[in-house]
Amino acid sequence: MASFTPNRSTMFFFLVILATVFVSAAGVAASDSEHGRVLEEDQNIRYRVDDSELPNVYYGICMYAREQRPCRRVMATIPDLKFKLSGQVELAELLSHVIANRTAEAKALADPLLAAAEEKGGKLPTCLVFCAESLDEVSEVMSGLPEDIDVEKYPKVQSFLRKMFESGADPPLCQRCCPDKTSTADEAAVAEKFHAIWALMDCAETLGQYYVLPPPPPPKR
Numbered sequence: 001m002a003s004f005t006p007n008r009s010t011m012f013f014f015l016v017i018l019a020t021v022f023v024s025a026a027g028v029a030a031s032d033s034e035h036g037r038v039l040e041e042d043q044n045i046r047y048r049v050d051d052s053e054l055p056n057v058y059y060g061i062c063m064y065a066r067e068q069r070p071c072r073r074v075m076a077t078i079p080d081l082k083f084k085l086s087g088q089v090e091l092a093e094l095l096s097h098v099i100a101n102r103t104a105e106a107k108a109l110a111d112p113l114l115a116a117a118e119e120k121g122g123k124l125p126t127c128l129v130f131c132a133e134s135l136d137e138v139s140e141v142m143s144g145l146p147e148d149i150d151v152e153k154y155p156k157v158q159s160f161l162r163k164m165f166e167s168g169a170d171p172p173l174c175q176r177c178c179p180d181k182t183s184t185a186d187e188a189a190v191a192e193k194f195h196a197i198w199a200l201m202d203c204a205e206t207l208g209q210y211y212v213l214p215p216p217p218p219p220k221r
């Protein structure tokens with residue numbers, strides 16, 4: 001009768017396989033919960049907020065936005081916004097960081113989806129391509145901003161926002177056309193995230209003047 005007695009090297013391979021399974025299972029669990037959290041935020045953005053219940057502060061903040069309703073809704077998703085506000089400059093600063101953070105989150109969702117689609121070959125999902133492009137564009141300008149408004153990076157934020165919301169300029173394709181009926185749930189989540197970022201940018205644009213520091217006062221004689 002043949003019996004199986006594991007020698008050292010089979011034991012070793014067994015352990016390696018066990019470790020691999022364990023590590024990849026942990027990885028899946030972690031990315032699942034991150035994904036879950038991001039999706040939950042999307043739900044909040046879309047459904048939690050009943051416009052008529054919003055405090056007046058959001059009406060004030062969004063008064064000059066192009067699209068006031070989405071602006072108010074997205075403002076309501078910023079935790080403790082009311083308590084963080086001490087003025088327009090602080091709001092402008094806060095919004096730039098919120099935009100940067102949400103863009104990073106949306107990219108963390110979009111980039112792996114796009115990479116997987118590219119690996120699969122064939123036609124890439126249109127909306128995913130549009131939205132990933134838009135997210136890259138925002139990320140390039142808004143990521144890694146210093147805590148406080150400076151003279152180097154923030155003026156670029158101002159000119160970027162100005163250009164995006166120039167009168168007569170069409171919103172990006174991700175905003176206008178996505179998600180579409182070909183979008184999977186994940187792709188739709190990416191598009192919805194970009195819509196929320198767009199609404200934040202719409203509001204930040206109205207505060208654009210604060211991204212440029214006033215010139216220092218002339219020296220006293």
Ligand SMILES: *[C@@H]1O[C@H](CO)[C@@H](O)[C@H](O)[C@H]1NC(C)=O
Pocket residue numbers: 094097098101
């Ligand atoms: C953005 O993310 C950083 C790092 O996670 C965090 O420290 C910061 O509080 C966030 N800012 C906002 C405004 O959400």
